[in-house]
Amino acid sequence: MMNYEPGATPPEPPTDPPPPAIEARGLTVVRGDRTVLRSLDFTVRPGGITGLLGPSGCGKTTLMRAVAGTQARATGTLDVLGRPAGDPALRSRIGYVTQAPSVYTDLTVRQNLDYFAAVLHPGRAHRDARRAAVTRAIGDVDLTSHADALAGALSGGQRSRVSLAVALLGTPELLVLDEPTVGLDPVLRRDLWNLFHRLAAERGTALLISSHVMDEAERCHRLLLMRDGQILAEDTPDALRHRTGTRTVEEAFLHLVNARLADETAPPGPPLTQEASR
Amino acid sequence: MTATAPPATGSAPARPLTPSRTTATAARVLRQLTHDPRTIALLVIVPVLLITLLRYVFDGAAGTFDAIGASLLGIFPLITMFLVTSIATLRERTSGTLERLLALPLGKGDLIAGYALAFGAVAVLQSALATAVSIWLLGLDVVGSPWLLLLVALLDALLGTALGLFVSAFAASEFQAVQFMPAVIFPQLLLCGLFTPREAMHPVLEAISNVLPMSYAVDGMNQVLHHSEITGDFVRDIAVVAGSALLVLSLGAITLRRRTP
Numbered sequence: 134m135m136n137y138e139p140g141a142t143p144p145e146p147p148t149d150p151p152p153p154a155i156e157a158r159g160l161t162v163v164r165g166d167r168t169v170l171r172s173l174d175f176t177v178r179p180g181g182i183t184g185l186l187g188p189s190g191c192g193k194t195t196l197m198r199a200v201a202g203t204q205a206r207a208t209g210t211l212d213v214l215g216r217p218a219g220d221p222a223l224r225s226r227i228g229y230v231t232q233a234p235s236v237y238t239d240l241t242v243r244q245n246l247d248y249f250a251a252v253l254h255p256g257r258a259h260r261d262a263r264r265a266a267v268t269r270a271i272g273d274v275d276l277t278s279h280a281d282a283l284a285g286a287l288s289g290g291q292r293s294r295v296s297l298a299v300a301l302l303g304t305p306e307l308l309v310l311d312e313p314t315v316g317l318d319p320v321l322r323r324d325l326w327n328l329f330h331r332l333a334a335e336r337g338t339a340l341l342i343s344s345h346v347m348d349e350a351e352r353c354h355r356l357l358l359m360r361d362g363q364i365l366a367e368d369t370p371d372a373l374r375h376r377t378g379t380r381t382v383e384e385a386f387l388h389l390v391n392a393r394l395a396d397e398t399a400p401p402g403p404p405l406t407q408e409a410s411r
Numbered sequence: 412m413t414a415t416a417p418p419a420t421g422s423a424p425a426r427p428l429t430p431s432r433t434t435a436t437a438a439r440v441l442r443q444l445t446h447d448p449r450t451i452a453l454l455v456i457v458p459v460l461l462i463t464l465l466r467y468v469f470d471g472a473a474g475t476f477d478a479i480g481a482s483l484l485g486i487f488p489l490i491t492m493f494l495v496t497s498i499a500t501l502r503e504r505t506s507g508t509l510e511r512l513l514a515l516p517l518g519k520g521d522l523i524a525g526y527a528l529a530f531g532a533v534a535v536l537q538s539a540l541a542t543a544v545s546i547w548l549l550g551l552d553v554v555g556s557p558w559l560l561l562l563v564a565l566l567d568a569l570l571g572t573a574l575g576l577f578v579s580a581f582a583a584s585e586f587q588a589v590q591f592m593p594a595v596i597f598p599q600l601l602l603c604g605l606f607t608p609r610e611a612m613h614p615v616l617e618a619i620s621n622v623l624p625m626s627y628a629v630d631g632m633n634q635v636l637h638h639s640e641i642t643g644d645f646v647r648d649i650a651v652v653a654g655s656a657l658l659v660l661s662l663g664a665i666t667l668r669r670r671t672p
Contacts, residue, residue, distance in 0.1 A: 164672055201514050205670040219670065224516040235507030239446045240439070248442075251435035252517045283446065299511070 152215045154179040154307050154339035155200055159209035162195050169195045171362045172209065177341055177355075179306070182333050184353030185343040186386070192362045193343040194232065197309050200341065201229035214306055225253055228300030232311040234292040235299075238285030242276055242295050243267060245284055246302065253303045270298040273328060290317045294325075301332075308332065308340045314349065326352050347383035358386055365389045428520030436517075436525025440499070441532065454495070454533055458487040458541040466549040477552050477636060480545055482605050484560060485632040487541060488534040488568035489625065490596055496530055496575030497588045504579065513669045522667065523660055527572050534568030535561070555635035559645070563631040566652045570624055573659035580666030599625035604633075624655035 155177035162170040169192045177183045185193050198204035199211055202219030211218040214226055236245045250263040271280050274294040279287060284295050293313065300308060310329075314322045326349070332338040333354075342353065350356055351370055358365040358373075366373060366389055370382050377388040444451055462480060469476040503509040512522060542560050545551040553560065578595055582588035602612070602620035609620045620626045631648035638645070 203510055203514055203670055205668070205672045221516070224514060227514075229511070229514050231507050231510065233507055235511045237439070237443060237508060238506070239443045244439075244442055248435060248439040249511075249515065252432055252512065252515050252521075255429055255431035255435060257431075 151179050156212045160211050161209050162199055162207045169362050173364050175357055175364050175367050179339045180337045181354035182329055182340045184350050184356045186350050187359030189345050191359045194311055197311050200309050225303050226305055227307045228305035229309045230297050230300045234296035236284045236295045241281050241283055243280045246270055249299045250302050266302050270301045273301050274298045308338055310342045312343055350382035427518040432517055432521040433524045436521055437528035440529035454491055455537050455540055458537055459544050462541055462545050480551050481632040481636040482629045484542055485563050485567045485628045488538050488564050489571040492530050492534055492568045492571030493575040496572045497579040500576050500579035501582055501588045519664045519667045523664055527569055530572045531568055534565055538564035553636055554639050559635045566649055567628045570652055570656040573656045576663035577659050599623045603629045624652055627651040
């Protein structure tokens, strides 16, 4: 079990050569008449935590929906676990947790998980494996004492943990979590981040976690900084701070935004500011 | 906690329909209902109360009660299942559980058949009670077999489930979903022959009533009411109702999108 201490960058897990968890080339998404993602190129390595950070409305959720295969009108190349995003074979290998908890409020925690487990591993033959997976997932999110409470009777933070537990059921290779810690108290946030690190270290799960709270960036192995439908930078927190000569990821983000703005407003000619290099 | 992952059980690939996923979905829908006993009570008791009311409205005209009562036994399950399904599916869409399910290896057929199975079971309970009370307590005079009445009622319930599932795709809120009831059901109610024989309507309306499934649901009930044998018309009626239900269910499947804008 790993414990995370703020301020220290968690050690990066050993990087084997397996295919990237996510690889995007020229990923573009149009919603309505708005281009939400503009030709993104990025790679998410397997078996580590990648933080997707950026202000609200910058396209984080759209990017995650594209990875989960639920976003229509996504063009370009987007490979997830070696297959094109949305491939039916990926449905049991990815756990996707939306920002709003998507569980049945008129079922208990255990009944919710029982049903989703039955969808993942149907049939009587898997009944014992299902029961074990449900009990483990409830324990993972620390809701064992609330297992028989109606999901609708839980607090908002507890309900979002039920939603997370559903995603943990199938032991997915990739977990896509949309703002999983928003609105949680500090203790719960720390516990969840400890869980994320355990998943990465002990089960080899790749996690893509979005947040608009920059201090959570320090807890990730790698970062994707996003703004206005574009990737600003893709690196480790340490390297980002080092490269921009800043002390925190928040300052690094602001530095990169300013550099980008200076670029955009600069008159035609050679670029004035050095663009963040990959 | 341990780092060992559970044995890779090799989850079954996504198919349009897997029996065990369908029954799991039906069981889940019924389990949701059991947490809402008031809805179950309303579903089961209200038709009985209404048919009892009708019996005494036509206290002096037993023949009228027979005709309208039998028709209503077919119409109740259609209307209630329409309402229940459209709200339930709308909730599934707005709560995000539909998106989650479609991102899992669940076939669209599993979801639709699961709902049809669950609400079909509720409809059997509802219709059995209403039919039994009508025949044994209220003296509804049926020439044919009560089982055939139950069969038509079940098919009507499936049609209601199918229509509810379909229209929920066009409702953005529960307010809108409820308003689809008068929009979709009432015209059929007016044209189905309940108030006046369809032959007596304006020819244009009669032609329209010929293509509305509820006309056949009501006609099927009347066939059982008047004939001891299974008539050719009865077979046509239940075939039309079942066929319409299947057609609308497949239209409903099209409205379930794995990818949304």
